[in-house]
Amino acid sequence: MRIVVFGAGVVGVTAAWYLAADGHEVTVVDRQPGPALETSFANGGQISASHAAPWANPRAPLTILKWLGRADAPLLFRPRMETAQWRWAIQFLIECLPGRTLHNTIQCVNLAVYSRDCLRALRATTGIEYDQLTRGILEFHTDRKAFAAAASAVELMRAHGGDREVKTVDECVAIEPALAACRERLVGGIFTAGDESGDAQRFTQELARLAAARGVAFRWGTSVESLVTDGIAVRGARCRSEADREQRARESIHTEVYIVALGSGSPQLLAPLGVPAPIYPVKGYSATIEVGSHRGAPTVSLTDLDRKLVFSRFGDRLRIAGTAEIGGHGTGLDRIRCDALIDRTFELFPDAGARESAKFWAGLRPATPSNVPLVGATRYRNLFVDTGHGTLGWTMACGSGRALADLIAGRKPEVDFAFTKPRK
Numbered sequence: 001m002r003i004v005v006f007g008a009g010v011v012g013v014t015a016a017w018y019l020a021a022d023g024h025e026v027t028v029v030d031r032q033p034g035p036a037l038e039t040s041f042a043n044g045g046q047i048s049a050s051h052a053a054p055w056a057n058p059r060a061p062l063t064i065l066k067w068l069g070r071a072d073a074p075l076l077f078r079p080r081m082e083t084a085q086w087r088w089a090i091q092f093l094i095e096c097l098p099g100r101t102l103h104n105t106i107q108c109v110n111l112a113v114y115s116r117d118c119l120r121a122l123r124a125t126t127g128i129e130y131d132q133l134t135r136g137i138l139e140f141h142t143d144r145k146a147f148a149a150a151a152s153a154v155e156l157m158r159a160h161g162g163d164r165e166v167k168t169v170d171e172c173v174a175i176e177p178a179l180a181a182c183r184e185r186l187v188g189g190i191f192t193a194g195d196e197s198g199d200a201q202r203f204t205q206e207l208a209r210l211a212a213a214r215g216v217a218f219r220w221g222t223s224v225e226s227l228v229t230d231g232i233a234v235r236g237a238r239c240r241s242e243a244d245r246e247q248r249a250r251e252s253i254h255t256e257v258y259i260v261a262l263g264s265g266s267p268q269l270l271a272p273l274g275v276p277a278p279i280y281p282v283k284g285y286s287a288t289i290e291v292g293s294h295r296g297a298p299t300v301s302l303t304d305l306d307r308k309l310v311f312s313r314f315g316d317r318l319r320i321a322g323t324a325e326i327g328g329h330g331t332g333l334d335r336i337r338c339d340a341l342i343d344r345t346f347e348l349f350p351d352a353g354a355r356e357s358a359k360f361w362a363g364l365r366p367a368t369p370s371n372v373p374l375v376g377a378t379r380y381r382n383l384f385v386d387t388g389h390g391t392l393g394w395t396m397a398c399g400s401g402r403a404l405a406d407l408i409a410g411r412k413p414e415v416d417f418a419f420t421k422p423r424k
């Protein structure tokens with residue numbers, strides 16, 4: 001079949017890869033001049049299958065209230081006069097109910113664990129390199145109450161294939177010796193030996209290159225503006241490229257199957273068609289520092305749960321990422337939030353690298369209120385979605401792409417997940 005994938009982030013490119021592997025004729029369309037130039041550009045790098053718990057949980061509303069109005073808060077709600085934001089926020093509160101949290105956690109863990117397996121298989125067959133490290137992820141805690149709550153949730157994760165283990169402070173330092181520098185602050189940790197890390201942008205760029213060699217076509221600098229339907233199927237997509245813009249023209253793409261993997265840009269295309277897309281951008285920040293000859297940077301990927309930060313090592317670089325801001329589509333950098341990232345890093349790891357080398361970035365997580373992504377069919381028989389991966393797009397990309405290829409081929413996906421279905 002002829003298939004077009006809209007979006008060349010980590011989610012769109014992996015979907016294109018698996019579809020091409022099934023023998024389809026695939027074209028990827030993106031407004032940027034290359035792959036992974038928006039949210040997949042500089043994320044936290046964690047393949048955190050066993051840490052896939054959603055942000056919407058019974059403790060979240062109180063935490064958000066506590067941090068309201070604090071410019072350096074890890075999780076910040078910036079109220080706007082915008083219906084989409086308030087609708088999303090209300091749905092988020094509903095997803096914080098214990099029953100919803102349990103359901104969403106199971107969905108996320110199932111897809112994330114499956115996705116990690118798909119990534120491993122892809123790596124084995126292609127030999128793809130992306131500064132990957134398979135040394136596990138250690139979530140360390142500096143707050144006793146939060147640690148007790150996290151430790152009590154370990155069993156739930158284990159029951160669904162997450163290989164998490166509670167660790168003492170000494171065990172944490174043995175796993176990651178760089179933690180010795182902040183040992184007195186630690187109260188314990190939770191380790192997942194099977195989790196991984198790697199540079200999502202490098203992965204996406206490499207996979208796009210391999211996909212191109214396999215015959216996947218890429219159309220860069222092309223924005224998709226709307227889809228045209230006859231009520232049953234999509235008949236075409238209205239697009240505009242740089243050249244069209246100069247000539248004030250538009251072009252149409254006509255193909256057999258359309259896949260929307262536009263991250264935070266997905267609702268603009270789907271909502272006018274009546275396809276549910278409860279996705280709101282949740283802004284996050286990252287800093288990347290050069291480690292150089294410094295000896296105090298961690299190599300095991302870490303999660304600082306109390307500050308909601310992650311640390312991943314990509315060769316000679318240390319990436320620190322986190323913070324969540326629910327406040328619109330802007331990606332501008334706020335100095336206070338940049339400083340909060342870097343201050344915490346050097347507080348914990350004084351010899352982590354060259355502070356002045358820090359490169360800051362902000363991106364928009366395409367978040368659903370439940371954190372469960374939208375993968376599968378829609379009410380239009382040739383329109384599929386692969387979007388809304390929020391905090392876990394890198395973790396879930398391979399599994400989502402592989403499962404979507406299965407659905408399109410009429411095969412039953414190998415993962416137990418609530419795929420989107422045509423609405424009658």
Ligand SMILES: Cc1cc2nc3c(=O)[nH]c(=O)nc-3n(C[C@H](O)[C@H](O)[C@H](O)COP(=O)(O)OP(=O)(O)OC[C@H]3O[C@@H](n4cnc5c(N)ncnc54)[C@H](O)[C@@H]3O)c2cc1C
Binds near residue numbers: 010222265286390
């Ligand atoms: C600070 C931060 C840290 C994170 N850390 C992690 C982590 O450690 N582990 C993890 O699993 N996930 C992490 N994430 C989440 C992860 O980065 C995202 O879920 C993932 O990148 C989303 O990928 P995507 O392909 O859906 O979106 P994107 O990468 O944004 O790709 C969407 C593409 O669509 C294109 N596009 C949009 N609209 C249009 C249009 N109208 N026409 C044409 N093209 C369009 C864009 O140019 C873009 O290339 C983090 C995110 C942030 C912000």
